[in-house]
Amino acid sequence: MVASIESSPPPGWDGEGLDGLLAAFLPGRLSEIVGPRSSGGGSLLLALLSRTSARGGLVALVDATDALDPLTAERAGLDLRALLWVRCGGRPGSAWSAVDLLARCPGFEIIALDLGAAAGTAPAAWGTRLQRAAEESGAAVIVRTPRHLLGGAAALVVSVRRVRTSWMGMDAPTRLGGLVSEARVLRSRADPRLATPERAWLLEWRT
């Protein structure tokens, strides 16, 4: 299950791997993970939730399309008892409202919104509203979306793209083995050095 290719990063790639990237998602800030489907953005969000719950923190996932697979989440190390899962049935409007409600309830370390295929446009001024709520509650509010939605309100924008795919099987492939993602920070108000074009993180996700 556990895989990392941090031991041999190519020149210019960040050697800190996942830890260095996850540390950029700060409490009390609004962050965004941007990337097309199958890019590894959902896995990055799951890694954030898993590590936080493993440390004993409570996390909330607002799932716009009811898409979370609890089995995968548990394999990723997510303590399901520490997860508040809010399923919005494909209604992005309800999903934004749910995040807003949760962001005003201090005590959750991460409040994640996975828009999945339901991503449209963010309601007007919603980014600023969420940013203020995050500041007050101290939670890290993270939005996973195929494209950048929150404008200037997001203190951190991480872009994810897939680099390669691996398959499993003896003679012919019988299962997807995993994929390798490249993550780049497009914006970081807390640490602008993270957003330099030559800095990237190479992450491997396994099925």
Added chain:
Amino acid sequence: MTRIACLVVSGADERTQRLLLEMALAHSPSVEDGGPGVVYLDLRGLEKLFGSEEAIARGFLDAVAARGLVGRIGIAGSRAGSRFAARSGESITIIPPGGDARKLGPAPLALLDLDPHTAARFGRWGIRTLGELADLPSRGLAERLGDEGSRLQRLARGEDATPLRLWTPPPIFEESAECPWGVQTLDPLVDLAASLTEMLCERLSRHGLCADAFEWSCRLADRTAHAGRCAPAAPLSDPAAAAALVRASLAAHPPRAAVEDITLRACPVRVTTVQPRFDEPPRPSPRQLTATLARLSALVDARGVGSPTLLDTHRPDTHHILPFTLSPRGGEGRVRGSEVRGIGFALAMHRMRPPKSIEVALTAGTPAHLRAAGLNGRIVATAGPWRISGDWWTDSAYARDEWDVELADGTLCRLAHDSRGWRLEAIYD
């Protein structure tokens, strides 16, 4: 002088025991729960109120018999004496004051509810009855068994100075309101329920209790009933939070007709306050969390808010949603330091719920093109089939082939194929 009555009813379950205790309170203000089917009553000072000991016992037995139960009562100067008398065979057996030691002589030692170690020790000494224990030299017994030995010998002699451990019925936290005119709209009904909730919470606070659930029942104008239940994420007695919870729950499940009366009941629990440690992550306050969960339930659906739990099966996508609760604090499950680095490298999967029916074109038995609503394209890489089956011993057997495919636009999908056709199960992300 101590006078204790013991009621013995065989085969009493927890509910019957509660009933017996409540009936006993009608015959004596001092009642002790002696375990399943055993109730002790203190008879001191009751002669002028209820008559002789025999009259009190007769009245109690009649009340028990009226509930369809058969019991026997023994009256003596000690618990052990009265219990032995109750088991002697007669419906009412009274040992006169001062006669306990003589009557208890042939009684078995098991009457004292000895622990196995002490019972075995007496067995090795050849002590089988209370009389034999009572006749042992007190000093020698105290030297070998300490205070416990002296206590047991006093009990064997019918000397029971320990007062009854009084049983009191748990308070009922219930509030009702009648609306003879019939409440036809939701707003006044939820306001009424909220005010009842606040009253209940004040009573809970006075007893130092919290509620882990609220239940309501309404009598409707069409002669039917409407009932519901809501549970906070953590036990609470905060009036505002509880009122918000009940308000949201009633709004989510409104009654079908005008309401003529409403009863609200709280399920009380005692909550011990634990001081959080400095190194523990923050947690929501029960009050705020309850209000937030109530609003989320009203916003989406109560069934859509909770914590997932996996079921013990290999069937894909099988889980339950449990109410989200603040589990007790504890560091035993927490991962520290470098161990966290090994967590979180699993490839996430976005499930389609329900799975989407799709059209798949095959080339040499392998998926080559996929067409579905919102997803269309040439398949550039495939892995499969991965055959899974299970539950063949039940009516809900499953068997299918799974394929992992990569579309030309880069989307990684999991497809499933069985007798019902092709379906898009999930998209990897």
